[in-house]
Amino acid sequence: xxxxxTVNFEEELERKKQNVEEVIxxxxxxxxGFAETMARAMNYSMQAGGKRLRPILLGExxxxxxxxxxxxxxxxxxxxxxxTHSLIHDDLPALDNDxxxxxxxxxxxxxxxxxGILGGDALLNYAYEIMLTAFDLTDNPRSVAVAARIxxxxxxxxxxxxxxxxxxxxxxxxxxxxxxDYIYENKTSALIEASMMAGATLAGAGKQExxxxxxxxxxxxxxxxIRDDILDVTGEEKEIGKPVHSDERNRKVTYVTLMxxxxxxxxxxxxxxxxxxxxxxxxxxNEFLRLLVNQLVSRRN
Amino acid sequence: xxxxxTVNFEEELERKKQNVEEVIxxxxxxxxGFAETMARAMNYSMQAGGKRLRPILLGExxxxxxxxxxxxxxxxxxxxxxxTHSLIHDDLPALDNDxxxxxxxxxxxxxxxxxGILGGDALLNYAYEIMLTAFDLTDNPRSVAVAARIxxxxxxxxxxxxxxxxxxxxxxxxxxxxxxDYIYENKTSALIEASMMAGATLAGAGKQExxxxxxxxxxxxxxxxIRDDILDVTGEEKEIGKPVHSDERNRKVTYVTLMxxxxxxxxxxxxxxxxxxxxxxxxxxNEFLRLLVNQLVSRRN
Numbered sequence: 001x002x003x004x005x006t007v008n009f010e011e012e013l014e015r016k017k018q019n020v021e022e023v024i025x026x027x028x029x030x031x032x033g034f035a036e037t038m039a040r041a042m043n044y045s046m047q048a049g050g051k052r053l054r055p056i057l058l059g060e061x062x063x064x065x066x067x068x069x070x071x072x073x074x075x076x077x078x079x080x081x082x083x084t085h086s087l088i089h090d091d092l093p094a095l096d097n098d099x100x101x102x103x104x105x106x107x108x109x110x111x112x113x114x115x116g117i118l119g120g121d122a123l124l125n126y127a128y129e130i131m132l133t134a135f136d137l138t139d140n141p142r143s144v145a146v147a148a149r150i151x152x153x154x155x156x157x158x159x160x161x162x163x164x165x166x167x168x169x170x171x172x173x174x175x176x177x178x179x180x181d182y183i184y185e186n187k188t189s190a191l192i193e194a195s196m197m198a199g200a201t202l203a204g205a206g207k208q209e210x211x212x213x214x215x216x217x218x219x220x221x222x223x224x225x226i227r228d229d230i231l232d233v234t235g236e237e238k239e240i241g242k243p244v245h246s247d248e249r250n251r252k253v254t255y256v257t258l259m260x261x262x263x264x265x266x267x268x269x270x271x272x273x274x275x276x277x278x279x280x281x282x283x284x285x286n287e288f289l290r291l292l293v294n295q296l297v298s299r300r301n
Numbered sequence: 302x303x304x305x306x307t308v309n310f311e312e313e314l315e316r317k318k319q320n321v322e323e324v325i326x327x328x329x330x331x332x333x334g335f336a337e338t339m340a341r342a343m344n345y346s347m348q349a350g351g352k353r354l355r356p357i358l359l360g361e362x363x364x365x366x367x368x369x370x371x372x373x374x375x376x377x378x379x380x381x382x383x384x385t386h387s388l389i390h391d392d393l394p395a396l397d398n399d400x401x402x403x404x405x406x407x408x409x410x411x412x413x414x415x416x417g418i419l420g421g422d423a424l425l426n427y428a429y430e431i432m433l434t435a436f437d438l439t440d441n442p443r444s445v446a447v448a449a450r451i452x453x454x455x456x457x458x459x460x461x462x463x464x465x466x467x468x469x470x471x472x473x474x475x476x477x478x479x480x481x482d483y484i485y486e487n488k489t490s491a492l493i494e495a496s497m498m499a500g501a502t503l504a505g506a507g508k509q510e511x512x513x514x515x516x517x518x519x520x521x522x523x524x525x526x527i528r529d530d531i532l533d534v535t536g537e538e539k540e541i542g543k544p545v546h547s548d549e550r551n552r553k554v555t556y557v558t559l560m561x562x563x564x565x566x567x568x569x570x571x572x573x574x575x576x577x578x579x580x581x582x583x584x585x586x587n588e589f590l591r592l593l594v595n596q597l598v599s600r601r602n
Contacts, residue, residue: 034483035463037470042458089422094414113395114469117418118462121390121425125457128429132450141442149433156426157343161419162336168415169338182335 009291016059016288020052020076027077027130041111041119042126045084048102054079054195056292057220061199061213064286071137072202075147078127079195082155085127086164088120095168102241127151140204147198154194163187175253181222189221196220209282216278223271223297226264229254231300233261240301272297310592317360317589321353321377328378328431342412342420343427346385349403355380355496357593358521362500362514365587372438373503376448379428380496383456386428387465389421396469428452441505448499455495464488476554482523490522497521510583517579524572524598527565530555532601534562540602573598 028046029039055076062072091098091106092113099109108116131151134144153159163186170179196217200210231240232247233256247254255264275293279286329347330340356377363373392399392407393414400410409417432452435445454460464487471480497518501511533548534557548555556565576594580587 029458033463034467034480035458035487038458038463038466085422089418092418094418115466117390117393117395118465118469121386121422122458122462122466124422124425125453125462129450129453129457132446132453135443135446135450141446142436145433145436145442145446149430149436152426152430152433156430157330157336157339157423161423161426162334162339164419165339165416165423166335168419179335186336 009288009295012288013056013292013295016056017052020055020059020080023055023073024052024077024080027074029126037111037115038119038122041107041115042123044110045088045107045119045123046081048084048104050102052080053296054083054191057192057217057289058195058199060286060289060292061196062203063199064282064284064289065200065203065205065209066284067199067203069137071134071144072199074130074134074137075151075198075202078131078151079191079198081123081127081130082151082160082194083191085120085123086160088116088123090164092116124155134202138202143202143204147201150197150201151194154190154197159186159190159194163190172251177258180253180255180258184222184225185218188225189218192221192224193217205284209284212278212282216275219271219275219278220293220296223268223275226255226268226271227297227299229256230261230264230268232256235300268297310589310596313589314357314593314596317357318353321356321360321381324356324374325353325378325381328375330427338412338416339420339423342408342416343424345411346389346408346420346424347382349385349405351403353381354597355384355492358493358518358590359496359500361587361590361593362497363504365583365585365590366501366504366506366510367585368500368504370438372435372445373500375431375435375438376452376499376503379432379452380492380499382424382428382431383452383461383495384492386421386424387461389417389424391465393417425456435503439503444503444505448502451498451502452495455491455498460487460491460495464491473552478559481554481556481559485523485526486519489526490519493522493525494518506585510585513579513583517576520572520576520579521594521597524569524576527556527569527572528598528600530557531562531565531569533557536601569598 024046028043031039031043058076058079059072087101088107090096091101092108098106100106106116107119111119128148131144131148134148135141138144155161157165163183166179167183167187170183193214196213197210200213205213229247232244232254235244237244246252247257255267259267272293276290279290279293325347329344332340332344359377359380360373388402389408391397392402393409399407401407407417408420412420429449432449435449436442439445456462458466464484467480468484468488471484494515497514498511501514506514530548533545533555536545538545547553548558556568560568573594577591580590580594
């Protein structure tokens with residue numbers, strides 16, 4: 001997967017994003033029958049755009065370890081469904097109470113609060129329905145079982161949902177660096193870890209390699225989140241697509257409020273160097289993945 | 302599993318319920334760390350009692366097909382977690398808005414609405430975390446994969462959650478028998494089907510046998526739900542533990558409002574006879590399961 005020097009990274013990223021869109025579309029539920037509204041709510045939220053970062057990372061790590069066939073595709077759709085489920089529930093009145101996301105009305109504003117809750121549940125569950133179909137696409141069922149287990153562990157109370165729990169509980173409170181790290185490592189890094197670890201596992205990577213990928217993914221997730229904190233202070237509203245200085249207004253503790261913009265930027269560089277160093281130490285290479293990590297930590301939106 | 306004539310059914314049921322309680326307890330998350338509140342919310346709702354019908358049906362169908370070892374246990378805990386997840390979300394203000402369940406405050410009343418939503422999510426996800434550990438407990442990974450897939454399909458938009466979607470959408474509307482059947486078969490029967498089908502699959506039952514079990518389970522679930530409709534009209538509040546005549550007050554369409562108590566009772570008998578006939582037609586026998594089905598459709602609470 002080494003890229004020719006003439007291929008433009010942005011074009012390549014766009015092409016990969018298009019591929020993810022096609023995969024997702026193939027796995028969405030049909031809008032018919034007595035649960036049609038639920039299917040429409042699921043599809044509405046899944047088709048709201050976004051970076052598709054997690055499925056791309058999953059697919060690229062899978063390719064990096066020589067993955068072949070279609071077995072990664074249901075996992076690519078599944079990780080985006082899990083992520084989208086968390087956004088739908090995060091937007092609910094009892095949580096962040098957001099009416100808009102990416103310029104569109106949030107799911108519960110279109111379909112009502114009850115369907116926001118149930119549609120989010122259905123999306124989380126659908127991720128597993130889809131992942132488990134991957135047993136039909138492989139002659140290595142063990143790798144599918146291990147990958148599915150990684151996805152479940154990183155999504156649940158010991159991963160993303162645990163991070164959300166701590167985030168909700170500490171809202172508006174002055175928190176320590178330790179708690180902030182816990183929230184970032186779980187709310188954000190855990191699904192990045194799941195993406196890259198599942199991709200590696202499905203391609204047949206060994207335990208030791210998957211452990212290295214996990215470490216790299218944790219640093220990437222953390223760097224990605226701290227970059228978000230920085231953009232909230234230094235970004236342009238029309239570029240990042242959401243109001244800036246919202247953390248200051250909401251008295252939210254972030255890396256920037258804890259250590260200032262300069263030190264936070266140093267931290268992002270340190271973390272991304274660490275991640276790239278770990279990936280470079282592996283026998284497998286994926287130059288696009290390297291470029292993607294660099295872009296994620298220097299992005300302006 | 303043929304029972305001696307001297308063994309009392311109620312005692313045997315109580316013993317099996319105790320066994321389920323022990324299994325569930327073993328699989329609950331530990332209450333520690335930064336997500337401790339989430340763990341407490343999950344455990345609070347899981348320890349609220351109840352019939353434990355689904356895990357018992359799973360375990361009994363598993364035994365009926367000669368299941369051995371501990372592979373059914375994570376599935377028994379998982380099906381109760383999925384069921385409890387649906388109760389927590391059903392009780393939320395945006396859905397049924399119930400403050401009490403089985404005489405205790407509902408989860409969101411104790412832990413707040415945000416934790417009600419996230420704790421319910423975590424319980425649904427935890428079911429998969431646990432189910433996927435079953436690969437370590439078997440030398441037949443295919444049966445675990447198939448059983449997990451059955452659980453996911455019957456839980457999601459084509460099962461329980463689809464039924465909840467239709468239920469929410471049709472609340473307070475005059476609905477046809479067709480819609481009512483769809484709601485009952487999904488909201489209630491689907492998890493009964495998942496329990497019995499997963500139990501059979503894990504024990505090594507063949508596709509044809511699992512299909513018969515599915516049919517029987519559908520009838521059992523339907524009979525169970527219609528019995529609920531009847532108890533709402535003929536039951537005693539202190540016996541069933543919730544207000545009677547609530548369907549009439551809420552102008553809810555049920556089998557009783559559609560066809561009257563007599564015809565509804567006939568339907569329960571017809572469905573339970575059908576289920577027992579299907580189970581009797583199999584080569585495998587489980588006398589306790591027969592007695593349990595009889596008790597479910599004649600229960601007074």
